[in-house]
Amino acid sequence: MSAVNIRLLDTTAADFEPAFQRVLHWSAETDDAIEQRVAAILADVRARGDAAVLEYTARFDGVSATSVAALEIPRAELLAALNAIPTAQRDALEAAAQRVRSYHERQLEASGRSWSYRDDDGTLLGQKVTPLDRVGIYVPGGKATYPSSVLMNALPAKVAGVGEIVMTVPTPNGERNAMVLAAAAIAGVDRAFTIGGAQAVGALAYGTATVPAVHKITGPGNAYVASAKRRVFGVVGIDMIAGPSEILVLADGTTPPDWIAMDLFSQAEHDELAQSILLCPDAAYIAQVKAAIDRLLDAMPRRDVIRASLEGRGALIRTRSMEEACDISNRIAPEHLEVSSRDPHRWEPLLRHAGAIFLGAFTSESLGDYCAGPNHVLPTSGTARFSSPLGVYDFQKRSSLIEVSEAGAQQLGPIAAELAYGEGLQAHARAAEMRLKR
Template sequence: TLAELELTQAELKVAFDALPAVQREALQAAAARVRSYHEAQRKANGESWSYRDEDGTLLGQKVTPLDRVGIYVPGGKAAYPSSVLMNAIPAHVAGVGEIIMVVPTPKGEKNRLVLAAAFVAGVTRAFTIGGAQAVAALAYGTETIPKVDKITGPGNAYVAAAKRRVFGTVGIDMIAGPSEILVLADGSTPPDWVAMDLFSQAEHDELAQSILLCPDAAYIDQVQAAINRLLPEMPRRDIIAKSLNGRGALILTRNMEEACDISNRIAPEHLEVSSRDPHRWEPLLKHAGAIFLGAYTSESLGDYCAGPNHVLPTSGTARFSSPLGVYDFQKRSSLIEVSEAGAQTLGRIASILAHGEGLQAHARAAEMRLKS
């Protein structure tokens, strides 16, 4: 029945309680780090502010959370409890009233980690549906699933197309494409590490993009040898191989400066600076969803537990967009309170400009507040 699509809070708690202790602890540790980061983000740029000018006029910005949001959690080729944390926790930190989760359950199989993550992250209601129809249900509402104000979270091409179609009826975070990683390497990192970092995105999808930029030809050969040696032991080797053959590249650059320039043109989702001195190159990097500095900062740590959000702009959109964050679950209203003294100054300015635009009612509204 339709009612059976909904997962109760009791079911989410049972899933959490049934996890092995090591998984429960890892989930809670990751959630705590994600929450801490987004609380800092809210404090830095997610709070209301105002000031008064010399005439006593108040100007400012009021920040308020959205009432209800929908989060889409992928569940096709792999299950992603990390996506639950990365979508629900910033919404919770922002103060969203209701968080509605949708997640596909292929062949009726419910992933216990996903349900447990929903419990830890504070999801309000959860439904076992996916695909374009789940996006439509969130956007327009059904007898079972409530209409939301915004939909966030990654999905396949059909989910992305559906989000594009419903934008305007609801807000969306972004149109996410296949996953990407770009590694800038100076040859100082063990080549096996870099090979595995390239695998870490290639294993998502045959269309994922994994690129290495390096000025050291011998090092590139070492990374290629590591790829050839490590690939056969990977459980998702077929997907990785198709991704690397179709969308992967090991590129020899003239120097690290050129590598940075190319990276800025690509504007990757994930950018690793695998260098002895990553802070030398970071100032040259303008466009990336997330920048991972240093050999020990594998992209996979960002996917799960570093703290910053792993829902990132793809397909070059990092040139003009940002990672999912608390700000995506808030909206801003301008605050204006003009004093009597301020109305005398502003009214004259507004009147002149309004007459110039031929909008007499605008001008009169300002003039009526002027002292004769």
């Protein structure tokens, strides 16, 4: 096959900035036809419940059933799948699950506990942290199957103490993936339904006669799923609106070029809109990576998707220095950021915005996707500037605790009354004043 026509940019070039902006440009707006169709599906699910879910599941997934109850996967089937998959697959799932669980347990210890203290006057102030009662996790099941997404969504919810975890996963033509079911058994999913698309989001958000309404929906999906999550936000919580997957590699030229090429492939193979970018100050090394891309691509089963991704949204960018590469990385705020250098800890303090930072040549992004421990549900499309990976904190809520003593009321009452009168809220002021000693 022909060489990959990936962009080659140089920060010293006069036209770098407009060329760079063209690389970054991606519209997160869902087209009007999808928006209208999703709105209609959600309205139908809200109005007709199970009947609408059955109709759309038959139409979009080719799965006909007489009831939504028939689309629920019994817990016994999840356990049977766990016992039936090859030993190597089971061992890998259980090892990954243990690492993911352990990481999120540490996260819970660090930030997920209730706390309180008392002032000198005896007033108690604090925060009560409680888990959500029920959450829904959406597991994609269209172009590929993702048992890893089951672990990454269900385990932090389980660690947080969520009361019930409801999983939905599309099963085109009725084909149930054994590893997805096995992962659900390992992760402690309570109920699982073979429902996908906007209708699954609607069923989880509004509830039907069979599917229980949840309080939050997490997990990635296609444009229909993203649009549906956006529309039901407010009825339920959501984790984020996920865009195409991204990888940015900062390289100093000391990592084997083939490793970098394959790391770029690892995100490009997700879909044609995924983005893979290399930033490096060494022009000769960039040429070696480009040669590796051309040499390795034909052996990849998803080579057509990888080529389309690299040629459509990829770039190999020569920078003046590693410092400039870090600056550009902060502008991009990538989902996955690899620092593939001899001394990654030299550059890590300069990096402010990324979903996950992978330090050192041996830390491939794929390890984070599957089994390192931290969550692989990450902010995309530059949203790492203001949002975080999925975690235990997404499955908890916080309530403020206030217990004012009689002595404390004497100190706080006049302050509150003064401010309330200033806002014209007399009842607020009087409520505070009534507790003052005469």
